[in-house]
Amino acid sequence: MGRRTGTGETATDALVTIVGGGVHGVHLAVRLLKRGLVDRSELRIVDPPGLLESFRRKCRQCGMVEFRSPFVHHVGTDPFSLRNFARTHGREDELRSTTVGAERPTASLFFDHAGRLCDRYDLESIRLDARVTDLVDRHNCVEIETTDGPVSSRWCLLAVGYGRSVAYPEWATELVSTDSVSHVWEGFDPDAVDETASVGIVGGGITAAQLATTLAQPGRDVVLFARSPFRVETLEASTDWMHFSGVTERLHAHPPASRARAELVAEARYDGTIPPYAFRRLKRALERERVELERSEIAVATEAGGTVVVTCRDGSAFCLDELICATGFGSPYDGALFRQLRRKSTLQAGYRGAPSLDDDTLRWVRDDGTPSRIAVSGVAAQQVLGPFARNVIGARRAGELIVGFLESELDGEKRRVDRYTRT
Ligand SMILES: Cc1cc2nc3c(=O)[nH]c(=O)nc-3n(C[C@H](O)[C@H](O)[C@H](O)COP(=O)(O)OP(=O)(O)OC[C@H]3O[C@@H](n4cnc5c(N)ncnc54)[C@H](O)[C@@H]3O)c2cc1C
CATH class of the missing domain: 3.50.50.60 (FAD/NAD(P)-binding domain)
Incomplete structure (x- = not known):
C-alpha cells in the first residue's frame, strides 16, 4: 500500500x-x-x-x-x-x-x-x-x-x-459489573443463559420483543419489563424519509449539527416500535404464557449471590437469575x-x-x-x-x-x- x-x-x-x-x-x-x-x-x-x-x-x-x-x-x-x-x-x-x-x-x-x-x-x-x-x-x-x-x-x-455506546436505565449503572445484569449489546451470549434460569428483559421495542421470544424456552421463566404500551410499525420511520430528497430539506433548513436538526430526527424516528411479524410472535408467547409481561418500570434492583431482586413502581417484586437490558444504544x-x-x-x-x-x-x-x-x-x-x-x-x-x-x-x-x- x-x-x-x-x-x-x-x-x-x-x-x-x-x-x-x-x-x-x-x-x-x-x-x-x-x-x-x-x-x-x-x-x-x-x-x-x-x-x-x-x-x-x-x-x-x-x-x-x-x-x-x-x-x-x-x-x-x-x-x-x-x-x-x-x-x-x-x-x-x-x-x-x-x-x-x-x-x-x-x-x-x-x-x-x-x-x-x-x-x-x-x-x-x-x-x-x-x-x-x-x-x-x-x-x-x-x-x-x-x-x-x-x-x-x-x-x-x-x-x-x-x-x-449503549444506554442503560439509571438503576442498572451500578450493577453492570455483576454477572447477573448485562446489556444485550455488551458481551451478552444467549447460548450461555441457563436452561432453567429466570430471566428478566428490560425494554419494549423490537430488540426486547425478539430477545424475549428467543429466550422463552420450556423450563425458563422469562419476564418482560415494558413500561409503555407496545407500538407496532413496519419500518423505523415514514417511507418519505427513505427517498432522501424533499423531506430532508426540512433538516437542511436548520444549521448543521444543531439542536433543531436533532429534534427533527428524533421526532421522525419510530424508536421503540416493533414490526408486525415480531409483534405477532411476542403476542403468541404472551398468550401461551411463555413470557410474562410486567407493565411497570423497575424502580430499584439489587444483586446478591448471583440473584437480582427487582422492585417495580407498582410495588411488584421479582427474583431473577439474570437481567438483560434491551434498552437501546x-x-x-x-x-x-x-x-x-x-x-x-x-x-x-x-x-x-x-x-x-x-x-x-x-x-x-x-x-x-x-x-x-x-x-x-x-x-x-x-x-x-x-x-x-x-x-x-x-x-x-x-x-x-x-x-x-x-x-x-x-x-x-x-x-x-x-x-x-x-x-
Ligand atoms: C439487531 C439489529 C437489527 C437491525 N436490522 C436492520 C434492518 O433490518 N434493516 C436496516 O436497514 N437496518 C437495520 N439495523 C440498523 C443498521 O442497519 C445496523 O445497525 C447496521 O449494523 C449499521 O451499520 P454500521 O456500519 O453503521 O454500524 P456497525 O454494524 O455497528 O459497524 C460499525 C463497525 O465499526 C467498527 N468500529 C467502531 N469503532 C471503531 C474504531 N474506533 N476503529 C475501528 N473500527 C471501529 C465496529 O467494530 C463495527 O464493525 C439493525 C440494527 C440492529 C442492531
Whole structure:
C-alpha cells in the first residue's frame, strides 16, 4: 500500500481508509472498488472484529432471524442482487412476505449475500485488524492512530456505527459489573443463559420483543419489563424519509449539527416500535404464557449471590437469575473515537457533540469552515440524511454522496500530479 504524489505533498499509506467494516464501511468499499476510483492496493478498512462481525453478533444476541427492511436494501450496489442471489441459490423461501413494500430477507440470506460480495472484492485482504483511537486532519492527508500503530491516508471515511455506546436505565449503572445484569449489546451470549434460569428483559421495542421470544424456552421463566404500551410499525420511520430528497430539506433548513436538526430526527424516528411479524410472535408467547409481561418500570434492583431482586413502581417484586437490558444504544457521538475527536481536534461539533457535516458531501467541516478530508457514514450522519441514516438504505445514500465528491477530488488530485510530472 503506498502512493507518492510527486507534488511535494505527504506520501500516505493509502488513498482511502475506511474506519469500520460494518454495513456502511463494506458498502463504501464495494462502491469505491466497483466504480474503479481506487484499487485494492489503495484502499484500507480498519476494523478489529472482522467485516460485518459486529452486526452479525448483534443479530445473534437478540435472536433476530429476519430483517425489517426489504431485500433491495443490502451492501451491494445493484438493488436486485440479493434477490438474484436468493434465486440462484434456491433460497427464495428466505424472502419473507410483508404487509408494506418488498419482501424481507432472513438474516442468514442477508449475511451470506454480503459475505459473497466481500469475497468478490477480497475485502478481508485489505482489512487492518486494529481499532482507530485518534485522527488528525491535515491539509493534504489524515493521520490515523490505531492500536496497531500510526497510518496515514489521503481520505478517511468514518463508518463506526454507535462505537460501543449503549444506554442503560439509571438503576442498572451500578450493577453492570455483576454477572447477573448485562446489556444485550455488551458481551451478552444467549447460548450461555441457563436452561432453567429466570430471566428478566428490560425494554419494549423490537430488540426486547425478539430477545424475549428467543429466550422463552420450556423450563425458563422469562419476564418482560415494558413500561409503555407496545407500538407496532413496519419500518423505523415514514417511507418519505427513505427517498432522501424533499423531506430532508426540512433538516437542511436548520444549521448543521444543531439542536433543531436533532429534534427533527428524533421526532421522525419510530424508536421503540416493533414490526408486525415480531409483534405477532411476542403476542403468541404472551398468550401461551411463555413470557410474562410486567407493565411497570423497575424502580430499584439489587444483586446478591448471583440473584437480582427487582422492585417495580407498582410495588411488584421479582427474583431473577439474570437481567438483560434491551434498552437501546447511547448517543452515536459518545463512542470513544468521537469523544477523542471532540477533545482535541479542529473539526466542528455542535449540539451534544454531533459532527458538523457538509449536506452535499458528508465531509466533516473544520473549525475554519472548510471541508476536511474526513467524511462520515452511518448514524452519525443522521442530521444530514435523516432517520434512516443508520440503516442499510442510509449506507446507499451516504455512499452516493461520498463517492460522488471523492470522484471529483481524486480526479483533481490526479490532474495536479500529471501537471507536476510533465513539468
Ligand atoms: C439487531 C439489529 C437489527 C437491525 N436490522 C436492520 C434492518 O433490518 N434493516 C436496516 O436497514 N437496518 C437495520 N439495523 C440498523 C443498521 O442497519 C445496523 O445497525 C447496521 O449494523 C449499521 O451499520 P454500521 O456500519 O453503521 O454500524 P456497525 O454494524 O455497528 O459497524 C460499525 C463497525 O465499526 C467498527 N468500529 C467502531 N469503532 C471503531 C474504531 N474506533 N476503529 C475501528 N473500527 C471501529 C465496529 O467494530 C463495527 O464493525 C439493525 C440494527 C440492529 C442492531
